[in-house]
Amino acid sequence: MTTKLILTHDVTHLGTAGEVVTVKDGYARNYLLPRRLATPWTKGAQRQIDQMTEARRRRAIVSLEQAQEARDWLNENVVTVIASAGANGRLFGGVTTADLAAAVKEAGGPALDRRKIEVVPPIKSTGRHSASVRLHPDVVAPLEVDVVAAAR
Numbered sequence: 001m002t003t004k005l006i007l008t009h010d011v012t013h014l015g016t017a018g019e020v021v022t023v024k025d026g027y028a029r030n031y032l033l034p035r036r037l038a039t040p041w042t043k044g045a046q047r048q049i050d051q052m053t054e055a056r057r058r059r060a061i062v063s064l065e066q067a068q069e070a071r072d073w074l075n076e077n078v079v080t081v082i083a084s085a086g087a088n089g090r091l092f093g094g095v096t097t098a099d100l101a102a103a104v105k106e107a108g109g110p111a112l113d114r115r116k117i118e119v120v121p122p123i124k125s126t127g128r129h130s131a132s133v134r135l136h137p138d139v140v141a142p143l144e145v146d147v148v149a150a151a152r
Helices: 025-032 043-059 064-076 097-106
Strands: 002-007 020-024 038-040 078-083 090-095 123-125 127-136 139-149
Touching: 002 025, 002 043, 020 025, 064 127, 064 139, 078 090, 078 097, 090 139, 097 139, 123 127, 123 139
Parallel strands: 078 139
Antiparallel strands: 002 020, 002 038, 090 123, 127 139
């Protein structure tokens, strides 16, 4: 059986926020709905789709040129994030995508949407780490992060 859903967030290899997708029942029930990545499709949901599309349009980097400028800045700079860590360099918690977006903006870089930053594996220790940022459908930029322990 299949279920018709509206994506509320971008899902890799499935679609972007606001799209109506048809997926298998188990995928919807066990993954998309509990994580609030999608909502069930209804006839009255078209208004919600329109609102999400408008909000995404306002947040998005408008042109390919802007995305390429942002990619150039990210290629040239290493972003430093200060986090609480133990004596062995292991972080208390982890570095989130919101932390990364704030650190880029603080360093004078472009404003990034935290939902467009992908960190695999999660950053849980001090040192140099890599992430990627989907700036535009055609532009993906690497993001180099240097995690430093906060002074006690």
